[in-house]
Amino acid sequence: MGGYLEVAGARVSYGELEVLKGVDLSVAKGEFVALLGSSGCGKTTLLRTIAGFHTPSHGAIRIDGRDVTREPPDRRGMALVFQSYALWPHMTVDQNIGYGLKIRRVGAGAAAARIAEVRALLGLDALGRRKPGELSGGQRQRVALGRALAINPDILLLDEPLSNLDARIRLTVRHEISALQRRLGITAVHVTHDREEAMVMADRIVILNGGEIAQVGTPQQVYNQPASDFVAAFMGAENVIDLDVLAGGETLIVAEGPHNRRAALSRQGRDLASGSAMARFRSEAISLVDARGSDGEPGPGVLQLEGVVGQVSYPGGLWRHVIHLGERTVMVDAEHCFEAGTAVHLRIRDDRLYLFPRS
Numbered sequence: 001m002g003g004y005l006e007v008a009g010a011r012v013s014y015g016e017l018e019v020l021k022g023v024d025l026s027v028a029k030g031e032f033v034a035l036l037g038s039s040g041c042g043k044t045t046l047l048r049t050i051a052g053f054h055t056p057s058h059g060a061i062r063i064d065g066r067d068v069t070r071e072p073p074d075r076r077g078m079a080l081v082f083q084s085y086a087l088w089p090h091m092t093v094d095q096n097i098g099y100g101l102k103i104r105r106v107g108a109g110a111a112a113a114r115i116a117e118v119r120a121l122l123g124l125d126a127l128g129r130r131k132p133g134e135l136s137g138g139q140r141q142r143v144a145l146g147r148a149l150a151i152n153p154d155i156l157l158l159d160e161p162l163s164n165l166d167a168r169i170r171l172t173v174r175h176e177i178s179a180l181q182r183r184l185g186i187t188a189v190h191v192t193h194d195r196e197e198a199m200v201m202a203d204r205i206v207i208l209n210g211g212e213i214a215q216v217g218t219p220q221q222v223y224n225q226p227a228s229d230f231v232a233a234f235m236g237a238e239n240v241i242d243l244d245v246l247a248g249g250e251t252l253i254v255a256e257g258p259h260n261r262r263a264a265l266s267r268q269g270r271d272l273a274s275g276s277a278m279a280r281f282r283s284e285a286i287s288l289v290d291a292r293g294s295d296g297e298p299g300p301g302v303l304q305l306e307g308v309v310g311q312v313s314y315p316g317g318l319w320r321h322v323i324h325l326g327e328r329t330v331m332v333d334a335e336h337c338f339e340a341g342t343a344v345h346l347r348i349r350d351d352r353l354y355l356f357p358r359s
């Protein structure tokens with residue numbers, strides 16, 4: 001069975017530049033999907049293609065089984081909310097919320113009832129007569145959301161709607177949008193370059209890289225089981241080291257190296273052949289042990305690296321250590337402070353170690 005919203009093999013170009021290189025995506029009814037990726041990877045282009053502002057050169061967009069690839073935006077049952085709010089400055093909050101209803105020639109009585117309903121839904125009751133210039137950023141974005149919801153869209157498309165808001169307001173509006181989307185059961189596609197925002201808001205995250213999908217999964221999947229080196233790095237596993245791996249059955253043997261002990265790790269579904277591998281891990285995924293007090297035996301399923309503490313800082317919560325492993329450095333966060341110059345053992349459980357073939 002297909003999804004409610006389907007993007008099938010979509011290719012989109014601006015002149016010579018192909019920005020989407022064959023994107024397949026299936027979104028279930030009522031699902032909240034975040035499109036996440038670095039600047040220029042094609043997130044906005046994909047959202048605008050779904051909305052109908054770009055026509056793919058190949059592939060199709062389907063809603064509930066209906067091919068809408070050639071249909072104009074206003075025939076797709078979607079509403080788009082922009083980063084810039086795009087409110088009419090000369091209109092009141094009520095008039096802005098009702099704008100889509102007016103265009104659709106909804107009668108005055110029905111429109112007024114719907115505007116009141118949406119205003120209440122978004123906590124804008126006291127502000128109906130104000131103009132956008134008399135509102136805070138968070139309130140303006142709520143009005144923009146109200147205008148989108150007023151037309152009762154089947155699909156809500158959000159293009160970085162929170163990025164103009166200051167950090168604290170962003171957290172509040174983030175939760176408001178999530179709660180509303182769930183309450184209304186509306187299907188939503190949300191573009192963001194903010195990893196945490198995608199993690200906390202979305203049912204599933206689509207990670208784009210250079211116009212292609214790098215991984216699709218729940219927040220837990222993309223965070224804990226990154227499908228590629230790119231995804232691991234993008235999801236914050238910034239430490240990288242080289243290992244030699246012997247793959248056999250359910251076990252991966254890591255050969256002893258200049259800065260690591262030999263280790264037997266469980267394969268855990270990793271698709272890895274014997275040879276040179278790249279390992280990534282997060283700075284908080286490590287337990288740090290003073291080499292003098294260590295028995296040198298990390299136990300099964302744990303990789304041990306051996307290094308020396310360089311710079312130490314306290315960004316808050318945990319101590320941040322730069323650790324030298326020969327020429328390489330890695331970052332390690334720990335509850336206790338290990339002084340510069342201390343010889344340390346870094347222990348990483350195999351489920352926290354992301355291994356990829358070195359290409």
Ligand SMILES: Nc1ncnc2c1ncn2[C@@H]1O[C@H](COP(=O)(O)OP(=O)(O)OP(=O)(O)O)[C@@H](O)[C@H]1O
Binds near residue numbers: 014017040043044193
């Ligand atoms: N109208 C356009 N004409 C030509 N090139 C464009 C146009 N719009 C976007 N591009 C290019 O297409 C690529 C993808 O742009 P897009 O806006 O989809 O990326 P994005 O992932 O949303 O980035 P950002 O997070 O910076 O908004 C970029 O290289 C961009 O420069």
